[in-house]
Amino acid sequence: MDKTKVLEKYLPPDAAPLISRWIDYFKCEFKISRSRNSKFGDYRPPFQGKGHRISVNHNLNPYAFLVTTVHEFAHLHTWNQHQHKVRPHGNEWKLNFKAMMQPFFEKNVFPPDITHAITAYLNNPGASSCSDLNLYRTLRAYDVVKESVTTVEKLPLNVLFKLKDGRVFRKGEQLRKRFRCTEVSTKRIYLFSPVAEVEWIKD
Numbered sequence: 001m002d003k004t005k006v007l008e009k010y011l012p013p014d015a016a017p018l019i020s021r022w023i024d025y026f027k028c029e030f031k032i033s034r035s036r037n038s039k040f041g042d043y044r045p046p047f048q049g050k051g052h053r054i055s056v057n058h059n060l061n062p063y064a065f066l067v068t069t070v071h072e073f074a075h076l077h078t079w080n081q082h083q084h085k086v087r088p089h090g091n092e093w094k095l096n097f098k099a100m101m102q103p104f105f106e107k108n109v110f111p112p113d114i115t116h117a118i119t120a121y122l123n124n125p126g127a128s129s130c131s132d133l134n135l136y137r138t139l140r141a142y143d144v145v146k147e148s149v150t151t152v153e154k155l156p157l158n159v160l161f162k163l164k165d166g167r168v169f170r171k172g173e174q175l176r177k178r179f180r181c182t183e184v185s186t187k188r189i190y191l192f193s194p195v196a197e198v199e200w201i202k203d
């Protein structure tokens with residue numbers, strides 16, 4: 001099947017032709033990957049005869065898929081310009097990410113709240129990591145919602161919730177950022193990110 005047609009299944013359709021051209025232009029091996037909890041996407045620079053490689057999780061909603069894809073292409077472009085001489089999410093990367101988002105803003109690919117969250121992220125000099133909470137929450141709002149799956153911050157205090165591996169916890173107070181939760185079987189305390197995905201166990 002034509003590359004653009006495949007990409008249209010994962011991206012906002014108006015964004016697919018340009019991403020398809022980038023894959024060719026940057027000679028990048030682009031892989032739609034299984035879902036990884038630790039990251040949305042990944043860029044690997046040329047190494048031992050292999051070229052640029054980007055992978056993006058298959059189960060992201062189209063807006064999150066696009067933001068992740070542009071994030072990774074900005075790493076590629078930054079690597080072409082500077083190789084290992086700059087920090088992964090330093091100013092050089094930020095400038096490239098900003099510039100590479102522009103064509104999608106011009107095509108009005110994003111709903112206004114996402115445009116706003118990305119703009120705020122790009123203009124915040126402190127936003128150096130892949131995991132900006134506000135941007136993440138805004139993107140997540142466009143996921144197709146699974147019944148009982150939620151995030152720790154949305155649970156009421158003291159309710160029980162379950163992780164994918166089956167362990168059960170009781171939600172506790174929020175400390176500075178993370179929530180203090182108790183594993184029911186061991187009584188041990190664990191700190192959870194507000195956006196950790198969990199399943200609410202309702203009585």
Ligand SMILES: [Zn+2]
Pocket residue numbers: 071075088089130
């Ligand atoms: Zn990154």
